Amino acid sequence: MNTSTTNPKKSALVVFTTGAFFFYSFIQMTLFSTEAMKEFFMQILNLNSTAEFGNFAGTYLYGTVLLLLPIGVVLDKISVKKIVVGMIAVVVLCVLSLSFTTNLYVAMILRFIMGIAHCVAFMAPFRLAPRWYPSKQLALVAGLLVTFGVFGGWVSGAPMLACLTAFGGQSTMLLNAGLGVIILILAIIFIQDFPSKEDTSEEITNDTGLIEGLKLAAKNKQNWLAGLFIGLLNLSVLLLGAVWGTTYLKIVNPEFSEATFTGIIGMIFIGTMIGSPICGWISDKIRSRKKAMIGGAVLSLVIILLIIFPPSTSSGFFYVLFLFLGIITAAQSIGYPVIAESNEDKILGTANGLSSVILMGIGAIGQPLFGQLVAMFGGDSSASAIQMQKAFQTAIWLMPIAFVASILCAILLRETFQTDSK
Missing domain, CATH: 1.20.1250.20 (MFS general substrate transporter like domains)
Known part of the structure; x- marks a missing residue:
C-alpha cells in the first residue's frame, strides 16, 4: 500500500473514474433486466424461446468466470490504466456491434468478450484503491465502489426502459455506446496507476x-x-x-x-x-x-x-x-x-x-x-x-x-x- 501524501480530490478522480467502468460494465451485465430489451434482442436475433435467449445472455458470465484469475494476474504485470482504457474501448465497440448484428453467434461472441472485460471492470478499482487511500478509509471506499457498480444495475432497469419506450431498441443501444465513449474519455484523462513516479518504477520492476x-x-x-x-x-x-x-x-x-x-x-x-x-x-x-x-x-x-x-x-x-x-x-x-x-x-x-x-x-x-x-x-x-x-x-x-x-x-x-x- 502506498503511504505517500496524495491529494484527496485526485485520489477520488482516479479511483472512481476506474469505478465508472465497473458501473458501465454492470449495465451490460444486467442489460436484459427489462422485458422490452429482451424482446428487442429476441426479435433481431430471431430467438424463439426463453431457453435460446438464456444461452445467448449467459455467454457474458462464461467470459467472466473463465478469465477472472488470468485477468487478475495480468493486472499485476501491466499498467492498470492501459488495461482499463483498452477494455472500455473494446466494450464500446462490442455494444456498437451488438446494436446492428442480426447473427446470433456473432452476438454471443460479443457478449463473451464483454464478460471478459467485466473481469477488469470488477477488479481494477479495488486494485488501485489501496495505492491511493490509507487503510483507515479503504473499507468506505470499497463500499462506495460496490454502490457505484450496483447503481449500474438500477440504470439498466427503469431508465433503460424509459429510453426504449421513447427511442426504440437500436437507438437505446447507441446511447449506451455513447455513455461508454464518455467514460473512455474520462479514463484517458484521469486514471493514473500510482500517486508518484517512484511508485511507478516499483511496478515496472515487478518480476514476480x-x-x-x-x-x-x-x-x-x-x-x-x-x-x-x-x-x-x-x-x-x-x-x-x-x-x-x-x-x-x-x-x-x-x-x-x-x-x-x-x-x-x-x-x-x-x-x-x-x-x-x-x-x-x-x-x-x-x-x-x-x-x-x-x-x-x-x-x-x-x-x-x-x-x-x-x-x-x-x-x-x-x-x-x-x-x-x-x-x-x-x-x-x-x-x-x-x-x-x-x-x-x-x-x-x-x-x-x-x-x-x-x-x-x-x-x-x-x-x-x-x-x-x-x-x-x-x-x-x-x-x-x-x-x-x-x-x-x-x-x-x-x-x-x-x-x-x-x-x-x-x-x-x-x-x-x-x-x-x-
Missing part, C-alpha cells in the same frame, strides 16, 4: 513469476477466508435477488401481485447500494475489519431467520425485511479491503482474482443447488401447493447455513486494519 504469484496468493489463508465471506453473504443477492426470491414470496403469500414480488426483491439491491458505504464507514470508524464482518454476518443470520419465520406476511413487513437484508449483507464489501491489506501490491491483482473465483464459484454452485434441494424435498412439477411450500421452506435453510459459515470465516480471519496515514 506467474506461478510464484499464484502460489503466494493461494498460500495466504486470508484470501480464501475473505473470498468465502464475500461469496456466502452475496448468496442473498444471487439466490433471492436474482432467481428464487419471487417464487418463495409467492408461496409465503399467494395474494401478492407480480408487481409486489418484484418490488420486494428489488429492495435487496437498493439495500446493497445503501449498506455498502455504511458498512465500510462503520469498519473504518471502529478501526476493525473483523468486528464489522462478524457483526454483519450475525445480523444477516437474524434477518434471514425472520424471513423464514415471519411474524407477519404483509407486503410492508417484507419490504422492510428485504431492504435490511440488502443493507446488512452489504458487509461483504469489507472483504475487499481485507484482501488489499493482506497482500503485497505486486500480487494484489492475482489475490483479487483468486477471491473472485471463489465468490463466483459459490454463486454458480448455490443457484442450481437450491433448485435441486427444492426437488429433493418434494417440490417437483407434480407437487401440490402445500408440498411446494414445504420444499421451499426446507431449501431456504441453505441461506442460514451459508451465513453461519460466513460468521466462522470472519472469526478465523486475522485483523488487517492498519493505522497508516497519508
Whole structure:
C-alpha cells in the first residue's frame, strides 16, 4: 500500500473514474433486466424461446468466470490504466456491434468478450484503491465502489426502459455506446496507476513469476477466508435477488401481485447500494475489519431467520425485511479491503482474482443447488401447493447455513486494519 501524501480530490478522480467502468460494465451485465430489451434482442436475433435467449445472455458470465484469475494476474504485470482504457474501448465497440448484428453467434461472441472485460471492470478499482487511500478509509471506499457498480444495475432497469419506450431498441443501444465513449474519455484523462513516479518504477520492476504469484496468493489463508465471506453473504443477492426470491414470496403469500414480488426483491439491491458505504464507514470508524464482518454476518443470520419465520406476511413487513437484508449483507464489501491489506501490491491483482473465483464459484454452485434441494424435498412439477411450500421452506435453510459459515470465516480471519496515514 502506498503511504505517500496524495491529494484527496485526485485520489477520488482516479479511483472512481476506474469505478465508472465497473458501473458501465454492470449495465451490460444486467442489460436484459427489462422485458422490452429482451424482446428487442429476441426479435433481431430471431430467438424463439426463453431457453435460446438464456444461452445467448449467459455467454457474458462464461467470459467472466473463465478469465477472472488470468485477468487478475495480468493486472499485476501491466499498467492498470492501459488495461482499463483498452477494455472500455473494446466494450464500446462490442455494444456498437451488438446494436446492428442480426447473427446470433456473432452476438454471443460479443457478449463473451464483454464478460471478459467485466473481469477488469470488477477488479481494477479495488486494485488501485489501496495505492491511493490509507487503510483507515479503504473499507468506505470499497463500499462506495460496490454502490457505484450496483447503481449500474438500477440504470439498466427503469431508465433503460424509459429510453426504449421513447427511442426504440437500436437507438437505446447507441446511447449506451455513447455513455461508454464518455467514460473512455474520462479514463484517458484521469486514471493514473500510482500517486508518484517512484511508485511507478516499483511496478515496472515487478518480476514476480506467474506461478510464484499464484502460489503466494493461494498460500495466504486470508484470501480464501475473505473470498468465502464475500461469496456466502452475496448468496442473498444471487439466490433471492436474482432467481428464487419471487417464487418463495409467492408461496409465503399467494395474494401478492407480480408487481409486489418484484418490488420486494428489488429492495435487496437498493439495500446493497445503501449498506455498502455504511458498512465500510462503520469498519473504518471502529478501526476493525473483523468486528464489522462478524457483526454483519450475525445480523444477516437474524434477518434471514425472520424471513423464514415471519411474524407477519404483509407486503410492508417484507419490504422492510428485504431492504435490511440488502443493507446488512452489504458487509461483504469489507472483504475487499481485507484482501488489499493482506497482500503485497505486486500480487494484489492475482489475490483479487483468486477471491473472485471463489465468490463466483459459490454463486454458480448455490443457484442450481437450491433448485435441486427444492426437488429433493418434494417440490417437483407434480407437487401440490402445500408440498411446494414445504420444499421451499426446507431449501431456504441453505441461506442460514451459508451465513453461519460466513460468521466462522470472519472469526478465523486475522485483523488487517492498519493505522497508516497519508
